[in-house]
Amino acid sequence: MSAELNLPARGPRVSMGRFVKAHMREYGMLLSLVAIVLFFQYMTDGTLLQPLNLTNLVLQNSYIVIMALGMLLVIVAGHIDLSVGSVVALIGALAATLMVRLHLDFVTTTLLCLLAGAAIGAVQGFWVAYLRIPSFIVTLAGMLVFRGLCLILLAGQSVGPFPVEFQRLSSGFIPDFLALDAFNMGKFHLTSLLLCGAVATALVVMNTMARLRRQSVAIEQEPLPLFVAKNVALAAVLLYVGQLMASYRGLPNVLIIMSVLIALYSFVTRNTTVGRRVYALGGNEKAAKLSGIDTRRLSFYTFVNMGVLAALAGLIFAARLNTATPKAGVSFELDVIAACFIGGASASGGVGRVTGAVIGAFIMGVMNNGMSILGIGIDWQQVIKGMVLLAAVTIDVYNKNKA
Amino acid sequence: MDSILERSSLAMPILEMKGITKTFPGVKALDNVNLSVREGEIHALIGENGAGKSTLMKVLSGVYPQGSFDGEIRFRGQPQAFRGIADSERLGIIIIHQELALVPLLSITENLFLGNEQAKRGVIDWDAATLRARELLRLVGLHDPPETLITDIGVGKQQLVEIAKALSKEVKLLILDEPTASLNESDSDALLDLLLQFKARGIASILISHKLNEIAKVADRVTILRDGTTVETLDCREAVVSQDRIIRGMVGRALSDRYPRRTTVPGDVLFEVKGWNADHPAHPGRRVVRDVNLTVRRGEVVGIAGLMGAGRTEFAMSLFGRSYGRNIRGQAFLDGREIDVSTISRAMANGLAYATEDRKHLGLVLDNDIRHNVTLANLKGVAKRWVIDHEREVQVAEEFRRRLRIRCADVFQETVNLSGGNQQKVVLSKWLFADPQVLILDEPTRGIDVGAKYEIYTIINQLVAEGRGVVLISSEMPELLGVADRIFVMNAGEMVAEMPAAEASQEKIMRAIMRSGETLMSGEALP
Numbered sequence: 009m010s011a012e013l014n015l016p017a018r019g020p021r022v023s024m025g026r027f028v029k030a031h032m033r034e035y036g037m038l039l040s041l042v043a044i045v046l047f048f049q050y051m052t053d054g055t056l057l058q059p060l061n062l063t064n065l066v067l068q069n070s071y072i073v074i075m076a077l078g079m080l081l082v083i084v085a086g087h088i089d090l091s092v093g094s095v096v097a098l099i100g101a102l103a104a105t106l107m108v109r110l111h112l113d114f115v116t117t118t119l120l121c122l123l124a125g126a127a128i129g130a131v132q133g134f135w136v137a138y139l140r141i142p143s144f145i146v147t148l149a150g151m152l153v154f155r156g157l158c159l160i161l162l163a164g165q166s167v168g169p170f171p172v173e174f175q176r177l178s179s180g181f182i183p184d185f186l187a188l189d190a191f192n193m194g195k196f197h198l199t200s201l202l203l204c205g206a207v208a209t210a211l212v213v214m215n216t217m218a219r220l221r222r223q224s225v226a227i228e229q230e231p232l233p234l235f236v237a238k239n240v241a242l243a244a245v246l247l248y249v250g251q252l253m254a255s256y257r258g259l260p261n262v263l264i265i266m267s268v269l270i271a272l273y274s275f276v277t278r279n280t281t282v283g284r285r286v287y288a289l290g291g292n293e294k295a296a297k298l299s300g301i302d303t304r305r306l307s308f309y310t311f312v313n314m315g316v317l318a319a320l321a322g323l324i325f326a327a328r329l330n331t332a333t334p335k336a337g338v339s340f341e342l343d344v345i346a347a348c349f350i351g352g353a354s355a356s357g358g359v360g361r362v363t364g365a366v367i368g369a370f371i372m373g374v375m376n377n378g379m380s381i382l383g384i385g386i387d388w389q390q391v392i393k394g395m396v397l398l399a400a401v402t403i404d405v406y407n408k409n410k411a
Numbered sequence: 412m413d414s415i416l417e418r419s420s421l422a423m424p425i426l427e428m429k430g431i432t433k434t435f436p437g438v439k440a441l442d443n444v445n446l447s448v449r450e451g452e453i454h455a456l457i458g459e460n461g462a463g464k465s466t467l468m469k470v471l472s473g474v475y476p477q478g479s480f481d482g483e484i485r486f487r488g489q490p491q492a493f494r495g496i497a498d499s500e501r502l503g504i505i506i507i508h509q510e511l512a513l514v515p516l517l518s519i520t521e522n523l524f525l526g527n528e529q530a531k532r533g534v535i536d537w538d539a540a541t542l543r544a545r546e547l548l549r550l551v552g553l554h555d556p557p558e559t560l561i562t563d564i565g566v567g568k569q570q571l572v573e574i575a576k577a578l579s580k581e582v583k584l585l586i587l588d589e590p591t592a593s594l595n596e597s598d599s600d601a602l603l604d605l606l607l608q609f610k611a612r613g614i615a616s617i618l619i620s621h622k623l624n625e626i627a628k629v630a631d632r633v634t635i636l637r638d639g640t641t642v643e644t645l646d647c648r649e650a651v652v653s654q655d656r657i658i659r660g661m662v663g664r665a666l667s668d669r670y671p672r673r674t675t676v677p678g679d680v681l682f683e684v685k686g687w688n689a690d691h692p693a694h695p696g697r698r699v700v701r702d703v704n705l706t707v708r709r710g711e712v713v714g715i716a717g718l719m720g721a722g723r724t725e726f727a728m729s730l731f732g733r734s735y736g737r738n739i740r741g742q743a744f745l746d747g748r749e750i751d752v753s754t755i756s757r758a759m760a761n762g763l764a765y766a767t768e769d770r771k772h773l774g775l776v777l778d779n780d781i782r783h784n785v786t787l788a789n790l791k792g793v794a795k796r797w798v799i800d801h802e803r804e805v806q807v808a809e810e811f812r813r814r815l816r817i818r819c820a821d822v823f824q825e826t827v828n829l830s831g832g833n834q835q836k837v838v839l840s841k842w843l844f845a846d847p848q849v850l851i852l853d854e855p856t857r858g859i860d861v862g863a864k865y866e867i868y869t870i871i872n873q874l875v876a877e878g879r880g881v882v883l884i885s886s887e888m889p890e891l892l893g894v895a896d897r898i899f900v901m902n903a904g905e906m907v908a909e910m911p912a913a914e915a916s917q918e919k920i921m922r923a924i925m926r927s928g929e930t931l932m933s934g935e936a937l938p
Contacts, residue, residue, distance in 0.1 A: 225802040225805060225806055279801070282797065284783065284787075287779070291778050294772060295787075298767060298774075299755075300732075300755045302754075358778050359778060
């Protein structure tokens with residue numbers, strides 16, 4: 009094949025209006041999150057974005073976000089995993105057994121728990137991918153089995169507390185290397201702010217480089233003003249959040265773990281061959297198979313991956329409660345799945361984005377948190393959350409059909 | 412054209428569509444189209460893909476309701492304003508789409524009366540339904556028991572069930588959208604005969620088809636659409652209308668040669684299959700491919716002829732990484748060296764590629780854009796290690812868009828929105844980018860128009876000029892005769908004849924099939 013390419017000197021000119029319209033689904037979700045945040049910020053007289061509450065918000069949602077990353081891949085591949093809530097409980101129970109009862113150190117325990125998560129995922133993945141049992145049924149069975157195993161392991165009781173090192177996984181904050189009080193700002197966590205600044209700078213630089221690269225082959229479509237606005241907003245939000253958190257206790261360890269994972273999964277889904285193959289698998293399994301993709305192995309690994317992330321979420325959740333209880337993680341699977349669907353994933357597979365799932369998780373998280381502050385009972389919270397899920401997906405489907 | 416219409420005024424038009432104009436955002440799909448169908452005639456509607464045939468039929472059947480288009484529809488002299496399909500069906504205008512609307516796991520009877528159940532106060536009278544079903548099936552010449560599940564009968568019979576369903580609704584005007592696209596020759600003939608019977612009983616039909624020989628056989632008149640306008644209406648009963656005449660109308664130019672000339676001379680044997688066998692996946696022991704031997708030379712197009720269900724697709728798919736069948740035995744050689752084709756990725760690594768006949772279900776990820784479909788079989792070609800180079804990927808897709816002349820807004824367009832011919836070109840692009848030595852093309856021109864076919868033949872010529880081998884599976888014998896260098900004939904899972912294309916003819920091929928035992932294999936459909 010000849011490598012000679014004579015592409016047009018500049019990319020297709022797309023008007024701002026058309027571009028925004030074409031990408032409405034992505035921006036729509038982000039704007040909804042912003043709107044919901046502003047709404048609760050106003051309704052709670054500014055409590056929502058107070059440093060303490062913001063930190064809590066992150067801690068409360070971290071495990072949902074982390075599982076949503078795995079769930080997104082599972083859903084994009086055309087499957088579902090209903091067992092993650094039970095896996096969270098079982099891994100918590102396992103961690104408690106290993107550390108509290110058997111006095112294992114926390115590093116070994118963490119590794120063993122992640123391994124156990126992988127094994128759980130592998131078993132379910134084997135049933136789904138190789139025995140071709142629908143994932144809904146396999147993971148429904150898993151949901152019962154793992155909850156039961158958790159009860160057996162804990163003998164129906166709560167086990168705790170955990171060693172302090174382990175608790176830091178969830179309740180710790182990054183150390184402040186620059187604990188100077190030079191600016192007379194009280195206990196301001198300068199390292200956190202600088203870290204946020206560094207990340208913001210890195211993201212803007214990377215976005216700019218990617219834009220230049222696309223322009224060099226004339227495939228950029230995003231109008232420049234929009235690009236600038238997006239990056240300015242991104243940097244501003246990061247710095248604002250960083251500043252808020254720095255004025256409390258700095259960035260939680262969990263936030264770092266979560267951010268790294270979001271970046272990793274975002275990259276994997278968008279830029280790697282494996283990621284692309286998962287989308288093809290969910291979009292048309294037969295066509296993917298006939299294109300030389302080992303669809304069974306790919307399905308299998310999406311479940312292994314889900315198992316590992318559910319195990320990590322289980323550890324974080326147990327560390328946060330500082331105890332392993334048989335009731336841990338009940339109905340987490342619903343929050344995680346809802347996050348993916350609110351974030352634009354398609355129930356029939358092949359469609360969905362990591363950023364969407366993360367935004368979806370935060371939409372749910374902010375609503376939980378905001379409604380709790382407002383003193384809305386758990387009864388009405390569920391009603392409202394259910395309706396938001398339905399509305400989000402309805403709007404999404406409606407927009408897609410119209411396009 | 413005017414004179415023809417005037418002279419025909421003795422036969423009353425059952426349907427008149429006048430000045431139909433339908434616009435979609437940015438596109439004028441139909442521009443002042445006129446169509447007039449007489450009582451009891453078979454009226455062929457032809458045109459290239461995208462000429463507006465389907466849109467016109469959607470206007471007629473009420474899919475696009477009154478008000479969403481300009482123009483007038485008269486049925487039996489009365490102006491009509493359809494608000495939906497129910498309105499047009501009430502008058503007896505029934506459309507049978509190319510993709511059949513049957514529920515596979517329900518019986519023939521249940522499908523016949525779906526939405527029109529033989530019921531009293533919501534309780535179905537199964538005896539009455541069965542009797543009525545038998546009656547309807549007899550009319551269309553289908554002898555299977557009415558309680559047979561749709562999934563257990565072949566596409567040809569399913570087509571007949573659709574027609575029986577239309578009869579149950581007291582059809583006055585039957586519209587068939589490419590009814591024979593997925594039928595073999597004998598089923599096609601049976602269907603066309605049925606249309607002639609209906610005609611004798613005063614039922615008018617509109618036949619949309621790409622197959623000019625069928626039109627020549629049954630049509631009374633032909634209306635040609637091009638780029639959303641009526642080109643002309645030809646009367647086939649007054650004077651013989653030649654195929655070239657119709658093609659000229661469709662493409663707006665004389666397509667002097669339907670098959671581009673090729674100068675490549677085949678070289679040494681490139682690919683060889685010896686003693687290939689495969690069983691049906693659901694019925695082990697039932698042999699669907701039997702002791703098949705095949706050779707392909709460098710720069711050669713080898714055709715495989717045969718009826719639907721002859722085992723051609725089954726052979727190709729079982730060869731391509733065992734993607735069909737079980738108990739697969741046999742050897743494959745490339746350049747004289749035995750190669751491993753036991754999985755799809757190994758077959759691909761050893762230089763094999765298979766472009767499916769079923770592009771929508773097996774060929775494309777329809778929700779994905781052109782770019783992602785083109786690179787799917789060779790992601791490594793646009794990636795460094797694990798990481799995809801997006802810019803390179805766009806360049807590759809763009810290159811194929813130019814080379815194969817894929818008509819689209821840009822390579823970011825979803826393939827679901829492309830016409831059949833352009834979808835086929837995307838499938839071909841995918842396999843060209845995988846850079847195979849031997850490319851098996853399974854019905855590459857099915858359901859696509861004359862212009863796009865010519866372009867696909869040109870691509871085949873380019874491939875063999877590069878020293879590759881092409882295996883062309885086709886149910887259209889003129890195509891095999893025009894494109895292949897050598898033709899194998901397959902029947903009931905066996906290769907029953909081999910002949911140089913220069914010495915072959917349609918009669919010779921048919922004779923080879925008939926001689927080999929007229930037994931057609933049942934169960935033609937792949938799972």
